[in-house]
Amino acid sequence: MLQGKDLILATKPYACEERTKSWLYLLTTLCLLILALASTLLLPLPFRIAGSVLSGLLIVRMFVIYHDHQHHAILHNSRIANAIMTLFGIYILAPTSIWKRSHDYHHKHNSKLFSASIGSYAIATRQRFEQMSSGERRSYLFTRHPATIAGGYLFMFLIGMCWQSFTSSPRKHADSLLAMILHVAGSIAVFYFLGWQSWLFFILIPFTIACGIGAYLFYAQHNFPGVVFNDNENWCYDKAALLSSSYMQMHPLMAWFTGNIGYHHIHHLNARIPFYRLPEVMAAFPELQQVTVTSLRIRDIRACFRLKVWDPERQRMIGLREICDIRSAAQQAFRAPAAMHG
Template identity: 90%
Template sequence: MLQGKDLILATKPYACEERAKSWLYLLTTLCLLLLALASTLLLPLPFRIAGSILSGLLIVRMFVIYHDHQHHAILHNSKIADVIMTLFGIYVLAPTSIWKRSHDYHHKHNSKLFSASIGSYPIATRQRFEQMTPGEKRGYLFTRHPATIAAGYLFMFLIGMCWQSFASSPRKHLDSLLAIILHISGSIAVCYFLGWQSWLFFILIPFTIACSIGAYLFYAQHNFPGVVFNDNDNWCYDKAALLSSSHMLMHPLMAWFTANIGHHHIHHLNARIPFYRLPEVMQAFPELQQATTTSLRLRDIRACFRLKVWDPERNRMIGMREICSIRTEAQQAFRAPAAIHG
């Protein structure tokens, strides 16, 4: 059984794209997305609804392809691909300047406690959570709330990805401001010239679907029952990939729309493996078939959302009910000696 660097090195032969296949998947996905978006404006109502939903799902697939390009897993050093991906990043409210910086940081610090929550959902230990002010607790829980993640279009992408990056460093993230301006002005233009229904089907529904799926995938891939977190001294890259990144089981159709991102533990082990080779790597290494799994079933989604903080004493994530139970037990234990003494 390969471990550590030996396992990473064993996956290296798979970190090689087939350039023709990369172009094929990029262009077919892009064409399908453009056709689906066009249907939201040109066809009768039932087809507009279907086209709107399909557009949202195709944006997810295109985003994972964009994400692979940012990792230099596909179409590296292609100027044409660079232009396409730069434009798509602005369109999808994840411009290259902030997406690459934050996502690279996430890969280098995945599952580290006490590091900046750049490019990932914040994780607090139970002790740290108990020390927070009421306002800090509300902010922390709001970020991880199901409604916040479902509204990823607003909170994760428009505000988190674009506005906060520009506000923190305007010179570095002018493309974030450009993305906001183009998105809002485009929405106004569609409403004014084509009507509110066109805006609903062409922009609101596709982005709501795509951003909520994207936000949840990013959350659940690192916040699932069985996930492991470590302090910085005990952190190890390969263990973080295999123990702190899930294998999300999906229906083949959903796996296609998400471009195999469910094999997230493999992606974190070697981010240079193209998305279309991840299932191949999974089959080749028994070591990778032992990763903790989750899925898009309702019970698994609920199980992921229940997790709130990391408890080092129990070595697992726990929810609010357990936090309250532990707090009550501690208070009772504290009062017992005082009662005996009294």
Template identity: 75%
Template sequence: MLEGKELILATKPYAREHRTLSWLYALSTLFLLIATLTGTLMLPYLVLKVMASILSGLLIVRMFVIYHDHQHHTILHNSSLANAIMILFGIYVLAPSSIWKRSHDYHHKHNSKLFSASIGSYPILTRNRFESATPSERRRYLFSRHPLTIIAGYLSMFMIGMCIQSFLSSPRKHADALFALLIHIGGSVAVCYFWGWQSWLLFIVIPFTIACGLGAYLFYAQHNFPDVVFSVNKDWCYDKAALLSSSYLVMSPVMQWFTANIGYHHIHHLNARIPFYRLPEVMQAFPELQQARTTSLSFRDMRACFRLKVWDPEQNRMISLKEIRVIRTALLRRKSDPAIIAG
């Protein structure tokens, strides 16, 4: 069984794109997205428009994963046409490349590290750090990980996090964030003016709510699941962070297609240069990768992921707010009970 650097090196032959396939998947997805978005405005019946709107949201997710691969220089690297397409798509989806690449590269280099900046990932506090935090710090922390905050990724993660906060933190560096936001708002006003509020809902609100909400949850569940492992920085190891701290998100073939295999996240973190369409091939080739820590899009698994709040080093696992209260009560009893103190 391969492990560590040997396993990473063994995946290198798969870290090569098939250029024709990359173009085929990118252009076909882009074409389908444009067609369904057009359908939200032009189709004759409301039910068909709603279907087109929902499909648009799912296709944005697929196109975003293709954009994500391009930003990793995994596919269509050094292509002027691809660069232009992806720059425009990044602006369209409220994740300009200057922001996305910086934050996502940081995430790959620091995934599952305790006590590192939460750039490009959801913040993680240890139980002791959470208990010592001020009430306002706890509220902010829990708000950032709340299910409604994640589901409302359109507003919280993309519009505010990616664009507004990035621009305010560095206006010169992230001028494209302001541009993306202005284009998005201007497009919304134009659609409302020419086609009405219903078309605005179908063309923009529903697709972006689906795409950003699903995207935010996928990113959350890929690194916040019941068996996840977090490490203090000195014990952190790249391959273990990939295999122990990144999930294999089991999906139906349909959802695998719409999410462009991003569920094979443990493999992606092991070697980010493997194109999305080769990830299942790598999974089949290496038994070591078939023992992945899994979650899914089932209600039960989503609920289990959402319950996780802080890392408990003593138990070496993520725990819920209920478990925090139980531990807190037990510690208070231990301090106040003379018999326990004497013992």
């Protein structure tokens, strides 16, 4: 059984794209997305609704392709691909300047307890959570609330990716301002010239679906029952990939729309492996098949959302109810000696 550096090196032969296949997947996905978006403006109502939902799902697939390009896993050093991806990053409200910086940081610090929460959902220990002020707790829980994640269009992409990056460093993230201006101006133009239904089907529904799915996948693939977090001294890259990133089983159709991002543990082990080769790697290495599994079933989604903080003593994530139970047990244990002395 390969471990550590040996396992990473064993996956290196798979970190090689098939250039023709990369172009094929990029161009077919892009063309399908353009056709789906066009259907939301040109066809009768039932087809507009279907086209709107399909557009949201195709944006997810296109985003995974964009994500792989940013990792230099596919179409590296292609000027045409760079231009397409730069435009798509602006379109999807995840411009290259902030996406690449934050996502690279996430890969280098995945599951570290005391690093900055750049590019990931913040994780507090139980002790830290109990020491927070009421305002800090509300803010922490708000970012992890199902409604906030479902509203990823506003909270994760418009505010998190674009607004916060631009206001923190205007010169470095001028493309974030450009993305916001173009998105708002485009939304107003569609609403004014084509009507509210066109705005609903062409912009609101596709972005809500795509950003909501994206925000949940990013959350659940690092916040799931069985996940492991470590302090900086006990952290290592390969264990963070295999113990702190899930394998999310999906129906083949959903795996296609999400660009195999469910093989997230393999992606974190070697981010240079193209998305279309991830199942091949999974099949080739028994070591990569012995990981924590989650899914998009309702029970698994609920299980992920229940998790709130990391408990170092129990070495697992726990929810609010368990936090209360632990606090009550501690208070009773504290009162017992006093009662005996009394």
